[in-house]
Amino acid sequence: MIANDLHMHSTHSLDGNHTIAELCTRALQLGLSHIAVTDHVEWVPGGAHQRPDFDHYFAELDECRSRYAGQGLQLLSGLELGNPHEHRDEVEALLARYPFDVVIGSMHWLNGVNIHYSSCFDGQEVDAVYAAYFDQIARIAAEIDCQIIAHFDRIFWPGTARFGPPQIERIEPAVRNAVRAVAEHGRILELNTRFVTHEPGWNDSLLTVLRWYREEGGSFVAVNSDAHRVSEMGRYRSIGEDLVRSAGCLPYAYLSSAVPG
Numbered sequence: 001m002i003a004n005d006l007h008m009h010s011t012h013s014l015d016g017n018h019t020i021a022e023l024c025t026r027a028l029q030l031g032l033s034h035i036a037v038t039d040h041v042e043w044v045p046g047g048a049h050q051r052p053d054f055d056h057y058f059a060e061l062d063e064c065r066s067r068y069a070g071q072g073l074q075l076l077s078g079l080e081l082g083n084p085h086e087h088r089d090e091v092e093a094l095l096a097r098y099p100f101d102v103v104i105g106s107m108h109w110l111n112g113v114n115i116h117y118s119s120c121f122d123g124q125e126v127d128a129v130y131a132a133y134f135d136q137i138a139r140i141a142a143e144i145d146c147q148i149i150a151h152f153d154r155i156f157w158p159g160t161a162r163f164g165p166p167q168i169e170r171i172e173p174a175v176r177n178a179v180r181a182v183a184e185h186g187r188i189l190e191l192n193t194r195f196v197t198h199e200p201g202w203n204d205s206l207l208t209v210l211r212w213y214r215e216e217g218g219s220f221v222a223v224n225s226d227a228h229r230v231s232e233m234g235r236y237r238s239i240g241e242d243l244v245r246s247a248g249c250l251p252y253a254y255l256s257s258a259v260p261g
């Protein structure tokens with residue numbers, strides 16, 4: 001098993017429940033050697049810009065780094081940028097100002113609606129929404145200097161709740177275009193383990209996307225928990241790694257010499 005988890009949230013995110021120190025303690029219990037604390041940076045459409053106070057974040061992180069390094073845990077800094085391609089100047093300024101180890105690019109908003117809600121499908125054809133989502137993923141991969149593209153399946157969660165499992169072959173061109181962009185630009189696709197046990201047949205869709213990623217030139221996949229509380233760290237990790245290997249890809253090990261970039 002790869003002993004890292006490069007996507008999780010602390011109390012520096014609005015929806016995070018545990019401190020960086022609590023995440024570190026749990027990581028050691030799980031036998032992880034590397035974790036990245038990747039708190040949210042969001043531009044709410046028509047509303048607030050939500051981001052941690054990164055001076056405080058780094059002060060706390062640095063304190064934990066020295067405290068936990070001796071116990072065998074490498075603590076990485078990071079952030080999760082929501083729809084960063086729509087805010088490129090601010091993203092570039094933020095990345096220039098702080099030394100982030102792990103930069104995650106994510107799609108959270110589509111046409112101004114949070115894709116957490118199935119209302120993002122209102123008045124639209126389901127496959128058109130899926131394709132639009134993957135078109136934006138391709139843009140993030142091409143335009144943003146990030147290492148990881150998070151939760152490619154995020155749009156399937158509300159879609160499946162409303163319409164049943166995705167008919168993945170019907171959106172094959174858009175998905176292939178997105179995963180090709182991820183590979184071409186040297187990004188790493190994430191397999192988010194949150195919903196790998198979603199429902200029977202669900203993992204087949206994930207496996208198909210991972211196979212297309214492999215066929216389009218991708219190799220490494222970051223198997224990440226996206227934990228918002230310590231109990232979610234490491235969840236379904238072995239299921240995720242099995243899926244990655246079944247697709248002919250490799251679970252991404254941070255700092256592995258085999259990793260590009």
Ligand SMILES: [Zn+2]
Binds near residue numbers: 080106
């Ligand atoms: Zn996210």
Ligand SMILES: [Zn+2]
Binds near residue numbers: 007008009080
């Ligand atoms: Zn996240």
